[in-house]
Amino acid sequence: MSSPVQPTYAHASPPPLAIRLRSARLVYGGLALFDGLNLDVAGGCFTCLLGPSGIGKSSLLRLLAGLTAVGVSGELHGDDGLPLAGRVAWMAQQDLLLPWLNVLDNVLLGSRLRGERPDRQRALELLARVGLADSALVRPETLSGGMRQRAALARTLMEDRPVVLMDEPFSGLDALTRLRLQALAVELLAGRTVLLITHDPLEALRLGDQVLVMNGRPATLQTLPDLPGVPPRDPGDPAVQVAYRAILRRLEVVV
DSSP states (O other), rough: OOOOOOOOOOOOOOOOOOOOEEEEEETTEEEEEEEEEEEETTTEEEEEEOOOOTSSSHHHHHHHOOOOTTEEEEEETTTSSSSSSSSSEEOOSSSOOOTTSSSHHHHHHHHHTOOOOOOHHHHHHHHHTTTTTTTTSOGGGGHHHHHHHHHHHHHHHTTTSEEEESTTTTTOOOHHHHHHHHHHHHHHHTSSSEEEEESHHHHHHHOOOOEEEEEEEEEEEEEEEOOOSSOOOTTTHHHHHHHHHHHHHHHTTOO
């Protein structure tokens, strides 16, 4: 008698991880930059956090990354109730490529530091996706600024984390390269929970499924409603320009 055939089931992907931060507080130089701040980052969306310099954006991002400094505190977890530790990838403003390693080994750096077996094939595939297939074996010093940031993006993707935190990663690039990398980031990070810090309202509007405006002292967060279209948006779109002026008003910039 033959055994009954067992049904097969497709393994569903886990739902995108949302971030919950409650009662965040940052005191610097005796002043509270923010106090009692609550932040919700939607799962699977590209969220941009916009605000003027010195408002505390980068400190808030470091808190989410688990890089808590003295004077910063808050209750942080995913919407599954678990800590974010081990589930976050970081992309900084500087590419942070190690000059003595070639591009491929820079992309593989995280796995080597953790003592894992490097997946060279996957790293090469990611370099191809960011347009650096022909530069895998060269040193970072031979690359342009835009190419270095593409390598940094490949390294971030190599970490394969559900949450990606980005601290003004495109701000040091020329305008054309910045636009190209913004579009590439939207494409390659689709489906992940992304929080990008920026001081550029047009960058926030171009990239964000959600745009949060951080302003005031102590700082508060406001969500910009009714964003036009879907990312990456055309900065010249009249609807984007209307939203741009609305952001400037929130930031108390005369327009």
